[in-house]
Amino acid sequence: MIDVTDLVVSYGTATALDHVTLSVRQGEMVALLGPNGAGKSTLANTLAGILAPVSGTVRIGGRLALIPEGRQLFPDMSVADNLALGGWRSGQRDPSAVYELLPRLAELAGRRAGVLSGGEQQMVAFGRAMMARPEALVVDELSLGLAPTVTADLAAHLAELNREHGLTVLLIEQNARLAFELCHRAYVLESGRLVAEGESAELAEDPRVASAYLGGAIT
Amino acid sequence: MSAFLSYLLNGLAVGCAIALIASGLVVIHRVTGVVNFAQGTFAVVAGLCASSLLGMGLPHGLSEVAAVLAGAVAGLLTGLAAIGRRGTSPLSALIVTLGVGVLAYAVEIVLWGDQPRSAPGLAGSVTIAGARIQTQHLLVICVTAATFVLIALFFGRTYLGKALTACASNPYAARVVGIDTRRMGLLAFAIGGLLGGLAGVLITPLRPISFDTDVTLIVNGFAAAVFGALTRPVITLIGALLLGVAETMAAGYGYGSHQLEVALGLMILVMIVQASRRSTIHEETV
The missing domain is CATH 3.40.50.300 (P-loop containing nucleotide triphosphate hydrolases)
Known part of the structure; x- marks a missing residue:
């Protein structure tokens, strides 16, 4: 691969x-x-x-996706928007499959990514990479x-x-x-x-x- | 009192035109990090196009739309020159935009000559609370308000707008998710051209435009954009309106020949304040 x-x-x-x-x-x-x-x-x-x-x-x-060092989120955007942009390549904008995999992200969807804890941010980075259907x-x-x-x-x-x-x-x-x-x-x-x-x-x-x-x- | 209100309303219209120029600067700077000194040129190109097309007998509406699109094309071409090559630094790109502005002088003189040109706009005037305001001024205010709402919706609600914002927020992360940041930069330049073009088309009926009008436009637009730290559209709009009103008041109360100096003075003041504020923040975080 x-x-x-x-x-x-x-x-x-x-x-x-x-x-x-x-x-x-x-x-x-x-x-x-x-x-x-x-x-x-x-x-x-x-x-x-x-x-x-x-x-x-x-x-x-x-298809390959990267979870970069230091999460590298879009800090001023919501978790939902961060996830949606993760689907830029794959054309997948609906994050429900990722919410199923990481249910915590559904709870955080409306929060700004920049204010989350390190662990939550890493989860967003994980979810964002999965949006590319890698x-x-x-x-x-x-x-x-x-x-x-x-x-x-x-x-x-x-x-x-x-x-x-x-x-x-x-x-x-x-x-x-x-x-x-x-x-x-x-x-x-x-x-x-x-x-x-x-x-x-x-x-x-x-x-x-x-x-x-x-x-x-x-x- | 009615003179004051009249200056205020006309000043707001002038401020709106400045805001359109400044918002183009902000859009391009946010997405690409480049300060685009050719921003005034887009307005000049669109204004001169509108004047020619209307002169050729094309109907209103069509002429103005075509002229605004010419501004967008000028923006795209400037973008190709400034950031078309991968790895061009924002500083080099800034120098390229200055060069494009100078080159545009030559092209504009060949195509339109060096005499100011005007274009018919909305005729007549309306009276609001005892103050007379030209209908064209009202049009400028309405179009600018609608444009700012559309820009806010585009960047805040649409997927493409969010991708553009992503390039501004974290270019590396944008590339990680597969966004072509160079192409997005070119799109930003085209949008900047569109906004500049809109300003040009709206102001040409108010004050004749010539190849070197871009200097006044960019000085005013830059002053407003700097007020918004080149990144914040709403603060930029406020800055532009304040500037427009201050200039019109200065002209109205007898300092007509000093409009540009007012803009330059305010710009330098804002830049000094911004620079000292930024270094304070920097020191706090270090």
């Missing part, structure tokens, strides 16, 4: 992604780990078509700045969509515990290069990954 081959993306003279190759099969849920500045968001924006690659190829086998979803930092219970709630929705509707997911995370729990496979990106990849269980055993992302041995 998502095939990235030998991708190079740069900002002027600074190379953000250096010959990255990765793939996510249809219906798969894969994690991408890495510290700040590794190039994770650059990859997300390139997959969404917002950034253009210098070289290499990006192939997407269906076959593949790229989630950039689901857990950033959110309380663990809120993250767990959103992660459960994501897992359900993956399991029951076959939604392909690339989960970009700094929280490796969450990523390994949700995804069976993961990539590790550092300074624009992929430095590790494999089954989540194996990566969690890898001492380098464990010390960098899990704060030592897994308990």
Whole structure:
């Protein structure tokens, strides 16, 4: 569903992604780990078509939606309008399917997006991405700045969509515990290069990954 | 008292024309971040077109609509020049709009000459509470009121209007959901052209228009738009009405040759106040 081959993306003279190759099969849920500045968001924006690659190829086998880092809502607009604009590409303006998936959003529909809590805003960003009726979803930092219970709630929705509707997911995370729990496979990106990849269980055993992302041995 | 009321009503009409120019500036700035100094040109193009079309014997209504559309086309062409290339910064685009304004002088002189032209508008006048007001002035006020209502409905209620607002609110997020921000910017320029054109068509019967009338128009429009911080249409409307009334009062009470200075003085005052207010806010958030 998502095939990235030998991708190079740069900002002027600074190379953000250096010959990255990765793939996510249809219906798969894969994690991408890495510290700040590794190039994770650059990859997300390139997959969404917002950034253009210098070289290499990006192939997407269906409709792709992005939940960007920092939610990126339209703060002065209502939740309902934010959702409606999420359907710009798909032509879907009626949010009832998203309300069914995330009933809390129906209660928030008339509120201004900018005044909501972080968790509620992330839910709006989630709902807005789902309005595009995506076959593949790229989630950039689901857990950033959110309380663990809120993250767990959103992660459960994501897992359900993956399991029951076959939604392909690339989960970009700094929280490796969450990523390994949700995804069976993961990539590790550092300074624009992929430095590790494999089954989540194996990566969690890898001492380098464990010390960098899990704060030592897994308990 | 009736002189005062008369100046007030005429001032409101002048303010309405300024408001149309200013609202075009605001629409373009909100969506693209570009300050469009060719905004006065759209009014001049439309005004001169209306004068020519009516001179050719085309009926009222059709001539005015065609002239307003010419303003929209001028807006779209300016947009293509200013933001047509991807990655043009708002500052570069601003310089391009200045260039377009200068180029337009040459085109207008070739097409229409350098003498002021007028166009017939609504003849006659009506008396309101003892004050006489030209019918054309009343038309300007009514059309402007209707236009502002339509703009508010378009941006607040329609899907396309909300997409345009989205580009203004968070351009990155707009691109995330798949909105082509460049195309939306061009649409904003066309709407700006339409609004400028409307102003031009409405004022040409009141004061003859020539290729360089755009300077007066843009100075007044910019002063009002700055009053609304280039983003808030309602405050801009209030600013434009205040400016129109202040200028007309100044002219009415014997300072007729200083209208532009009034606008410039108010504009600089507002800019200084706005700039100091903004830096205070900035310091508070840092």
